[in-house]
Amino acid sequence: xxxxxxxxxxxxxxxxxxxxxxxxxxxxxxxxxxxxxxxxxxxxxxxxxxxxxxxxxxxxxxxxxxxxxxxxxxxxxxxxxxxxxxxxxxxxxxxxxxxxxxxxxxxxxxxxxxxxxxxxxxxxxxxxxxxxxxxxxxxxxxxxxxxxxxxxxxxxxxxxxxxxxxxxxxxxxxxxxxxxxxxxxxxxxxxxxxxxxxxxxxxxxxxxxxxxxxxxxxxxxxxxxxxxxxxxxxxxxxxxxxxxxxxxxxxxxxxxxxxxxxxxxxxx
Numbered sequence: 439x440x441x442x443x444x445x446x447x448x449x450x451x452x453x454x455x456x457x458x459x460x461x462x463x464x465x466x467x468x469x470x471x472x473x474x475x476x477x478x479x480x481x482x483x484x485x486x487x488x489x490x491x492x493x494x495x496x497x498x499x500x501x502x503x504x505x506x507x508x509x510x511x512x513x514x515x516x517x518x519x520x521x522x523x524x525x526x527x528x529x530x531x532x533x534x535x536x537x538x539x540x541x542x543x544x545x546x547x548x549x550x551x552x553x554x555x556x557x558x559x560x561x562x563x564x565x566x567x568x569x570x571x572x573x574x575x576x577x578x579x580x581x582x583x584x585x586x587x588x589x590x591x592x593x594x595x596x597x598x599x600x601x602x603x604x605x606x607x608x609x610x611x612x613x614x615x616x617x618x619x620x621x622x623x624x625x626x627x628x629x630x631x632x633x634x635x636x637x638x639x640x641x642x643x644x645x646x647x648x649x650x651x652x653x654x655x656x657x658x659x660x661x662x663x664x665x666x667x668x669x670x671x672x673x674x675x676x677x678x679x680x681x682x683x684x685x686x687x688x689x690x691x692x693x694x695x696x697x698x699x700x701x702x703x704x705x706x
Contacts, residue, residue: 457483457491458500462511470510496664497616499624503662517660518619519628524548528563531579531606532621535565540575542567543618545609546635547643549628553654554647562604562641564631566623569610576608592639601640609634611672617665626662627669629655634673652682 446454464479465471476488495501502510521529528548535542546564551557567575572588579586588608609631617627629651635641636648655661670679685693
């Protein structure tokens with residue numbers, strides 16, 4: 439069987455889609471279903487094969503993991519923010535990128551509409567592109583009225599450029615297409631990219647607001663930990679996101695210990 443991160447062969451793709459079709463028929467009419475239900479529906483299929491198909495279906499946005507061991511046929515694309523919900527600047531950038539033909543996805547705040555108590559009237563657009571295309575995309579997007587900063591030149595912020603003047607922040611990734619729908623990131627990826635921009639690129643959102651967004655996202659019915667961790671892995675910050683996701687589950691002594699280590703690390 440194909441390992442995570444590897445491309446499926448034509449035969450494997452056919453078997454995968456046949457499983458998806460059969461799963462929809464078997465679970466039709468159910469709001470949600472458990473892994474045990476799937477084992478009953480596919481008695482001749484190996485447990486590891488079922489687990490792999492479920493992982494792939496969640497990652498591809500074809501089904502949603504409601505919680506551990508419980509899934510829904512609701513497609514993740516129905517969870518993504520609509521084009522008309524994004525700010526005007528993001529819509530214009532989206533349209534422009536469609537004309538250029540580069541693969542991309544709009545992420546950050548735009549992907550988190552509905553997960554935030556207060557959405558700023560204007561904010562820098564976070565967009566994810568291929569690493570190899572980033573320099574060229576940045577040059578094409580820069581105009582007299584649009585300032586574009588990428589990961590590679592973020593150090594210039596507060597030295598030669600104020601973050602308040604930035605219009606677009608470019609990030610790069612490899613698997614963002616599977617973590618987005620129609621060029622708009624799923625909320626889990628939206629948060630990961632926003633977190634990255636806040637902690638690495640001085641994105642103008644306070645840690646307190648970032649924390650509120652995180653709590654709202656994780657507490658939502660459609661939240662997928664799989665998508666969150668996939669997005670974090672793609673951004674190179676998997677360890678941080680795993681740690682943040684696990685804080686609430688830590689026993690109190692463990693949280694106290696973590697607090698001490700954080701204080702030691704920051705010197706405060």
